[in-house]
Amino acid sequence: MTKLREPAVFQMDNISFYVDLDRQTLRQTDNPDNEISFIHQMQDMGDHYMLAWDAKTKNAAANSEDGEPLIIPQLSLLDPEGMSEKYRMSVSEMAGKSDFEIIVDQEALAARQNGILPQIDIAGEKFIFDLRLQELRHVEYFFPVISLKSLDLTDDGWHYEAFYEPIMKQVVQLDPKLTEFPDGIIKIKMPNEIGLDPVGTARIYGMSERELLRRHPIQKELKAEVIPLSETQVPRLIRQNREQLQREHEQITRKMKPGKRPRF
Incomplete structure (x- = not known):
């Protein structure tokens, strides 16, 4: 220990x-x-x-x-x-370095200040984060594009999350009435704008770049967290939908049940 x-x-x-x-x-x-x-x-x-x-x-x-x-x-x-x-x-x-030089990676800072946008790994694919355009672009193909508007902020406001289809490289919306796990869909979670690009955030929102970097240094190897659907609210949704379908089936069955036949 x-x-x-x-x-x-x-x-x-x-x-x-x-x-x-x-x-x-x-x-x-x-x-x-x-x-x-x-x-x-x-x-x-x-x-x-x-x-x-x-x-x-x-x-x-x-x-x-x-x-x-x-x-x-x-x-x-x-x-x-x-x-x-x-x-x-x-x-x-x-030795010989200021706290700022120790806390904030100076090579990464110089690259960002020279216009190089940050990148993040999403399910094995690299995307460029462009805060000005509010989007994530595939590094190699520049398409597809993931808009920040298609992502949901977590309750604490520090992360974005969404359901994601890795083959199409697109954010997707799940059918609220689904009764089976959708094939190939995962959930992703990534930092918000401050975590993705503190330099760009400071510039766009008029914040002190130095102060923001002291609290949120540039992360060199950004990677979205991949969350299996089994660890989300999806299993509960599937169970509720199945139970609802069972109730509806039972109601229909009762209505279709024939009454007592008359005796001759």
């Missing part, structure tokens, strides 16, 4: 904070609800962060001009072991 690693601790103004790499925050050890964000509440200076410290709230000052300026080391210095494990980079490889 793998032993859980203790989070790194940083002392600031005689107060202890856990270094939370997943959330990129400092969390007060004796009051975890008190959290300071490296992304939203500190100024990234490249090789360190600047924090406007409010000793009363033990957090960032509401007005940066009113706070005491404190220098906060990079995450790679606060927790080198954790950063190395999380971003699969040796401590020596991280």
Whole structure:
């Protein structure tokens, strides 16, 4: 059994904070609800962060001009072991790099900034994701095209999903009255726009590219999750439809049953 690693601790103004790499925050050890964000509440200076410290709230000052300026080391210095494990980079490889350069793949970022659109594997076929046109295009044939409008957002809003026919490479709608599993149909699930193309999302929606990338780095090998129909709501739908057909059959049978014949 793998032993859980203790989070790194940083002392600031005689107060202890856990270094939370997943959330990129400092969390007060004796009051975890008190959290300071490296992304939203500190100024990234490249090789360190600047924090406007409010000793009363033990957090960032509401007005940066009113706070005491404190220098906060990079995450790679606060927790080198954790950063190395999380971003699969040796401590020596991280040396001289900013947190942004460690968290965000710089080659992938340069390619995207030079106009190369992201790609995603859907059931073994590569598709280009074009956020501007709101579509996925086959890499080799540029057809068929999958429109984002044909996909459904999950309840949490972080993924798209749809029923999919791999041979035709098209999203399909299932017959709501089906009583058998449709041949060759699967369900696919993929990230939303932020997960597919954070750079394009930031540009189109006027968001801070750097901040968005810190929270949602570019994924180099995007792949849609393939979900067998047996693990969806389809079996329940088939069962309900079969039960309904059985009830209808029984009703028809009762109506057609002959009455008692008269005796002669």
